[in-house]
Amino acid sequence: MASPAQRVSRVANQAYRQSKLAITGSPWWQHLPEDFPEWQDEFELNGVAKLMVAGTKQIDNVIRTSLATMAGLLAIPTTLRPKQVAIDREQRAFYEEFARNGDADxxxxxxxxxxxxxxxxxxxxxxRPNIGHIDLLSFDSAFEAVNPALREHYSSYERxxxxxxxxxxxxxxxxxxxxxIHGFTADPYWLNSRFLAMPWFYEQxxxxxxxxxxxxxxRQGKFSPFSGHGYFSHGFCHMNETVAHAIxxxxxxxxYLEDQGVPQMGxxxxxxxxxxxxxxxxxxDRLAFCIPNVPVVSIIDIMLEWFPTGPIVRTGLKLAGMSITDARAAVAVQSALSYPTKLPRDxxxxxxxxxxxxAPPKHTHLLWEHWQRCRLHWFPGNHLMHLDQxxxxxxxxxxxxxIGFAVGASANASVETTSTAHK
Incomplete structure (x- = not known):
């Protein structure tokens, strides 16, 4: 007999509803409505399913407020300081042109x-695997900021x-x-190993x-107040370069994996x-697959939706004379919505x-539409509680x-041995 969580998962995969078409033209940042952060997600759920999803929402609201307060007090104010805003205003067109061309390469x-x-x-x-070994890899990154005007400043962060x-x-x-790839502030390998069930995949x-x-x-600075602080604390243009650095x-x-003879990677x-x-x-195009999990799609819209970052960002944009559309355009170069994917839909x-x-469901829905309605799995939980994982x-x-990304006979092992961290 299916558990309540399993019933929610089955229903949720069928029950997401968005009555309005979010993006009606190109470029996406000009056609995504300015009130998108206020849009409510709609799931046609009843009984236990509705209660479970509603409960996880409330837990997420508390966590979101805590993270937003940390970012709002320690990162975003430096991004919106007048000197930084002036730099972003001056350099914004450099990045918008790349996004408008739609050529990620x-x-x-x-x-x-x-x-x-x-x-x-x-x-x-x-x-600690019973078979095999674990190494810590590192290299000196040769990355230079794409925008010559930011190279000296960006390279000053030596760590x-x-x-x-x-x-x-x-x-x-x-x-x-x-x-x-881990989430914001959530970089410890042990955390991602457990959260994303990597031991189970390794044993497959x-x-x-x-x-x-x-x-x-x-990689964070010696005096960084928290891991990931530098990602969002130096302005929109700096954020574009940080994402380029990550890629x-x-x-x-x-x-390196290719040189080691790895046959496939996703x-x-x-x-x-x-x-x-x-x-x-x-x-x-070397990727065999891509599976974003609870993905963010538009950074600006996430900032606007969270509290207290929303009021802070809106005030900063108003003082800078920028609209929400302008802000989206400033960072569109780093969004998957700006480009076609290199991978086939399947x-x-x-x-x-x-x-x-x-990362509200409407963000996943935007990417799902952009990716021609690829395979999608809703689970009955929130950002951190992945019920029925x-x-x-x-x-x-x-x-x-x-898709042919399979190895060995161990693929028949039971998933039920997975960590219960999210149950």
Whole structure:
């Protein structure tokens, strides 16, 4: 007999409703209504399903307010200070032109090959595989800001110039590898290992590479008040360069995997990592799949929807003489909505929570429409509580097997042994 959570998952996959078409033309940032942050998500749910989703919404609202307060007090004010706003106003057209052209390859150029990769043992392993080993990878990133006007300032963050990743490998041969991208502030490898059930995927026979985004973890400044602070605290243009830096470094790791003989690689990411993974699919045809999990799609609209960041951002935009459309245009170069994906529709999958209030379902719906209504799985939970997670893990496994991204006979192992962190 199906559990209440399973019943919600089945219903939610069928029950999302959005009565209005969000984007009616191109470019998307000019045609997405300015009141989009106020739009309510609609799920046709009844009984237990409705109560479960409503309950997870309330939990997310509390967490969202806490994160928004932290960002609103410590990061966004520096982004909206007059001097920074003046720089962004002056340089905005540089980035908008790339977005308007819709050619991701022009802005996200392929990095040079032959990067020297360092490997060392990690002393802080949450998961120790019975077969294989785990290395900590790093390299000196050669990334330079795309905009020459920002190169000197961006390069001044020295700790950010070293890229890091944790690599789980089987000993016998290079295996198909799942690249994992973490969310905002949520960079610890042990956290993403458990949250995204990477031990279970590893035991299915896959190798795993968990990357660290710029300004997170070991890449954050010595005096950074929290991991990820530098991502949003230096203005919109700086944010564009940070995303470009993330894509650059992930592609260097992909080059390394390719040089090691890895036969296939695909990407998944959560929240900000989902945002990044979707963008990576716009520039990398080497990916076998892309599975954003509870993804953000429009950074500006997320900022406007959260409290207290919303009022702070609206006030800052008003003082700068910028509309919401202007702000979206300023960062459109970093959104997957601005480009066609390099992957065919049948290699794309989206996972989202019906009660998510950090990255509301309407954002996933925007990407789903942009990706020609690819495979989509709603689960009955919020951004952090992935109720009935085993069900979407099975859906991911079946998806990977269907597209030929499968290894070994261990694929019959039971999902029910997965961590219960989200139950």
């Amino acid at each position: 022009a802005f996200y150029q392929r990095p040079k090959r032959g990067v020297s990769m360092r490997r060392q043992k990690s002393n802080y392993l949450q998961y 950010n110039a070293t890229a890091w990743a944790e690599h789980w490998q089987h000993d016998d041969k290079p295996r198909p590898t799942i690249i994992v 026979g896959y190798d795993v590479l968990m990357v660290t985004l710029p300004f997170h973890g070991k 650059h470094d992930i592609r260097v790791f992909m080059d 990407v998944t990411g959560i929240s900000l990592g989902g945002y990044t993974s979707a963008l990576l699919a716009c520039v990398e 290699r794309l999958m989206l996972i989202a929570g019906a009660g998510d209030r950090l 085993g069900r979407y893990l099975k859906a991911m496994r079946n998806f990977l097997q269907h």
